[in-house]
Amino acid sequence: MAEPQNDSRPVAVIGAGPSGLASLKSLTDLGISCVAYESHSGVGGIWDIGNARSSVYQNTHTITSREVTGYADLPMDRALPAYPRHDQVLGYLRQYAERFDLLKLIRFNSDVTGVERLTDGWRVTTGDGEQHEHSALIIANGHNWHPYLPAFSGKFDGELLHSRDYTNAAALTGKRVLVVGAGNSGCDIAVEAAGVADHVAISMRRGYHFFPKFIFGKPADQVSESSQHLRLPPPVARAVYRTMLKLSIGRPEQFGLPKPDHEPLESPPIVNSLLPYYCAHGRVKVRKAPVRFDGKFVEFSDGTSEEYDTVILATGFRIHIPFVGEEHLDWVKERPDFYLLAFSPRYDDLFIAGMTDGTGGHFPTVELQSRVIAGYLAARRRDPEAARRFDDLKRSRSVDITGGINFLDSRRNLTQFELTTYLRILRDHLAVLGGQDTTYARRPSLLQQAAELLQGGRK
Template sequence: MNNENKIYDCADAVCIIGSGPGGLCMARALKRQGLEYEQFERHSEVGGVWDIKNPGTPMYQSAHFISSRDQSGFLDYPMPKHFPDYPSNRQIFEYVRSFATAFDLYGKIRFNTAVEQVHKEENGRWLVTLAGGERRRYRAVVCATGCNWDPNMPEVKGEFEGELRHSVTYKNAQEFKGKRVMIIGAGNSGADIACDAAKYADTAFISMRRGYHFIPKHLFGLPADEVSEKGPHLPMWLTRTVFQVILRLINGNTARFGLPKPDHKLFESHPLLNTQLLHYLQHGDIQVKPDVSHYEGRDVVFKDGTRETLDLVLYATGYKWSCKYAADYFEWKGGRPQLYLSIFSREHHNLFGIGYLETNSSAYKLFDNEAHAVACYLRDQLQRPAQASEFKQLIAQDHPDLSGGIRFVQSQRHEVYLEVHALKKHLRSLRQRLGWGELEEGYYRSLRKGNGYVSIPQLQAIAVQEPCL
């Protein structure tokens, strides 16, 4: 057999694709269960989108974490107290690298190694083809490459003679100096970038298709998600009512700044955790415009008939969810993969996704929950076949309501939107039902190297070595 046709059989090992936060959570969970795995990363470092040097990352210099420090850390590895309430992208990158070091995850990652294709064989095993042609066989594949790599550029009639870009190309607010700029889109990143434009551009606009509810990052001196998490767990209708009263008192009627009225109730779509944009609107440093109708030369014509002459239009219109190396094995609806609990393929045995979901809080703790479920299921396949068979039936047939009582906006983005507490509650019930054990503080303590936080200078002293595969 020629070497280029050779297949390396990795027995019962699991293949993890990607070493961002989700992929690292998965590696730690498998390690905790004593399961063999191999991990591949196309870039030269862990961190995924948080490494601003990673080609194609949507990261920009002013980006900060959207959830707060104390609500967002990995289980058994909290973010250090010297971080601010909302850490910067550089601090999150440092934190993720520190996490990989503290749990000794670097050694099993093959860096600068992209996965070209994943193929399911007739026997149910997975054949993974790496860049360069190397092929390796696994019993399971975890796709942990995330969903913020394929820019979504809506089609707009006409030709714009200025500069037209997607926000994935944006890195530094200095790019706006001396220009008339418009940001299209009002997700949290779009609002952040609009604030950069308000501060640095000669003239700044933000085009919004719909109105949003604005939640301050701090309420009563505490991060907003901390207030929500530590406060009494009330029925959703009552929680919404309380928050609406608070927001009305703090923000007043935001329509006076030119913002459109939200066409949905609070929490039915993502709120904007950004009162800085309100600050710039209050001071006239940025203006709100409606949806774009078409382009005419250097003019942008809006659906209300008004127009503006601009130098730069930046689309902060999100990303197409994709998994190009395994796309044919996912069922897509509204551009979103349809997975049990947003994790498990219902059709293809032992194909998993980490991070293929939209939710309203604490992503890293949610990654821990997802990874733990996958690892326990894979362990059961080897050690407790009856429990594995029971869960396989759930993957095929269970359709839990994970809305948490919220009627989410009917849009592509919300096809897989779920309420984080509802998902965690369901996973907790599965752990109890299947005997997976509780996921609580101390669960990963035995895997830690030393105590405390590993700083950047300490990280730079650590040599990263590739494993012998």
């Protein structure tokens, strides 16, 4: 890349949820022309329960606290609950879009049906047949909306639905309910069902560690962030987490739950202290993995069977990018194998924003990620040498975003990373591009947070 690249075509951002909004903000901050295509009539992505692709239900709350969830450029209002509800998150995203004048950049009700590779750039086709050319493409359509539906032998004669189609527990009143999957959604739904159903069971393939939402009266993720500032060796950090979980919740086996076969954080944390409570009270029964349906009976891997009226598949979601040909996305193990989960190894004008699942807030993570993407696009146009240095790093693929955590080889870990490690690597790459993470500099440091927590504990 010997000369600066001049291209008047705007960058296309697909999606106006949290990742799309962060991308638009980062691009406009650097004076890069951009436009977003959004299939729905408003911003928010899955956080808008009125969006046909939304996966939230009426009682959905964040599993990260208010301070950790919000963008650094616009902290969440302290008047919000410690763990905001989905409509409050949607209101916040609308506020973000309005504050930074992003709405004018979004083409609503514009479902992208196809993307074609040009000699230089991309052609986007929308559902109404319109076509537009763009200098670069940022995919920000999210990865928690397209249901993963496992195959079972036999046929279930009761009601069978995915967690994305679940709205509230009212329809489960007086029924026998099986929830398949013990992720955060599955545990939440099982707890809700236990309040109204005659019988509730949750199917778990393995044991998991359950994390509380509060420790010492503080949101648990803020305590975790503060402890991570100490940068303890992985074995010591694991011992600290094990001790913390035992003191705050106890061992899962005490409540009739299976013993975890992995260390804390090697699988996405289950932020739910109520499921162990309901299991201990016999309101939720733990079953093995289902293998076969027979009328209204479900047979499990241990050879037992039980009758149910409703089966809810809380089996997660698939990364689904239907508008871009697979040949452009370098799929490996059910996800695009992009550098830093964001940069195409094949093209220097193709990116994914928000294909991330760390232990902290998604919004600030994709905010920093989108800053690096925008910084790279700016460098391609104005600082070819900085872009070349970045390209060398991308080709070497020499970064490790696991932070020494041996993540389980499962679908749930396809987009996992260790948060502090990933953010540090993103900041390092931003520095290579000549940018500074001024947004994050305005956030309280982990040391400051730790001091505040200690001070609060002495009051």
